[in-house]
Amino acid sequence: MAHTCIHWFRKGLRLHDNPALMSALKDCKELYPVFVLDPFLYNNTTGLNRWSLKKLNSRLFVVRGKPEDVFPKLFEKWTVTKLTYEYDTEPYSLSRDQNVTQLAKENGVEVIYKVSHTLFDINRIIEENNGKPPLTYNRMQSIVSSLGPPKKPIPAPTTDDMNDVSCPSSKDEEKYGIPTLDELGHDISSLTEELFPGGEEEALRRLDEHMKRSQWVCNFEKPQTSPNSLMPSTTVLSPYVTFGCLSARTFWWRLTEVYRGKKHSAPPVSLHGQLLWREFFYTASVGIPNFNQMKDNPVCTQVDWDTNPEFLAAWREARTGFPFIDAIMTQLRSEGWIHHLARHAVACFLTRGDLWINWVEGQKVFEDLLLDGDWALNAGNWQWLSASAFFHQFFRVYSPVAFGKKTDKNGDYIK
Structure with a gap:
């Protein structure tokens, strides 16, 4: 049977080593590569990347809305018989994918997912x-x-893989275009040099x-x-x-x-x-249940952290008065990336080292500012660095003064 397929791009924003995409191309007569901009993405200010489907004579359909709402409409509109996607382990994603899979089955759509993230x-x-x-x-x-x-890893699909596959256009083509940063609510006037395209x-x-x-x-x-x-x-x-x-x-x-x-x-x-x-x-x-929070997290030490919005804001906005800490947070805010030991230093400073503020608050800031913000790694590292889980040498802390001086003897970084 020749299928009409949707390949649902989420985190796997690539053509190489994409087994779910290759599954979509098997016995496929029509392929719709889809990315869904849902409210969860908007609320978490997750950035989008572009990648090239043009070499395969294809294009990306960007659909706005909640996946559970948009997919049944797409199944019917495009007469879809197969849906493929890359497996995702995050709690939100697992729940979303379970719901979409059930809707697909109700619409007679075969679902295939592959592990490749x-x-x-x-x-x-x-x-x-x-x-x-x-x-x-x-x-x-x-x-x-x-x-x-x-x-x-498996190779990217070639034009030969696409020989018998058509990539239909849509009457309302403009409806599925990639949105601009303006449309996503970002202030482009404040953008700095693009260090990591x-x-x-x-x-x-x-x-x-x-x-x-x-x-x-x-x-x-x-x-x-x-x-x-x-x-x-x-x-x-x-x-x-x-x-x-x-x-x-x-x-x-x-x-x-x-x-x-x-x-x-x-x-x-x-x-x-x-x-x-x-x-x-x-x-x-x-x-581990509730991995990104302290409460009801079975491996996380329950600590009576302070609540201090003023200190938290000073840390986030690089106003602590400690040059090394403020330089790191300035780099994070302007570039979206800092070295892992710099992350250690500011995380220790916020939590057990100096300010005694809950690691969950720091986790939220990193999630908002880091280009490589990853739900699992962010939560795990904050628990580690606050000595709440995995690491328990509580009094082994990074000095907000001596540690920076050790590797920046001339103060070039803080200038």
Whole structure:
């Protein structure tokens, strides 16, 4: 049977290593690539990336509305028989996808989803750990080593894959265009230089650039990089992995190629190790209820934090009076990215180190300002850095003065 298919783009904003998209193309006569701008995205000011479907003689249909409302209309309007998408582990996404899947079945639409946002199937990791998420990195390493290496990424579809597939136009074409930043409610007059352009092409270009530095890749140890260098001392590929412009599996296997036959650093500090940290927090977020909050979170220490809106605002707005802390928050507000040790410093300062404010408040600020803001990693790292979960050396804190001086002796960063 030849299908009329919708491939639903969400985080997997790419053509390479997209098994759900390839499933859409199988036995497909008509393909509608769809991105849904729903109220949840608007409320969370999540950015969009563009990527190229034109090379495949296709286009993207951007649909406005709640997925549960728009899909039944699209199923009927386009006579859809198959829906494909990339599996998402976040609570909101799981609930949304369950609802859309049920609506699809009611409309006689086959649903196929594939795991490709993470290295492994997160549910499989939990199964291998007796139904519970591993709560230490060492245990996580032990579990994933028993699973073998991540699956190899699959190539992007080619024009040959599209030979028998048509990409219909719509009578109301303008209705499905990509909105401008103005239309999304962003003040474009306040935009600064674009340091990290979005999209798959840019992601793969940056990956290629870093992989050419084989000695740097092999010697990479995250704690040895600088939190306050004027130019990034890490890869800054995290925003591209977060939005799925770059496949984590592609990143993993490119690293494997560079490592082959060479002496190299190892997890947890290596670049492979950084991808496993991502997997660790994803697994924790799936297996631990209420992972992004203190209340009713079974692994989170219940702390009687202070409520101080004035201190919180000063921290967010870079007005604490501590030059190192304020410089970090200024960079975050202007560039949308800061080094992971800089994140450690300002998170420690806000919580157990100085201001004694609930980590949940800091989590909200990072979610709002970070280009690579990721629900699972954000919640997990804030619990770690506030010594609420995973890490419990409560009095081992970052000095808001000495730590910055150590790596910025001339004060270039704070200027």
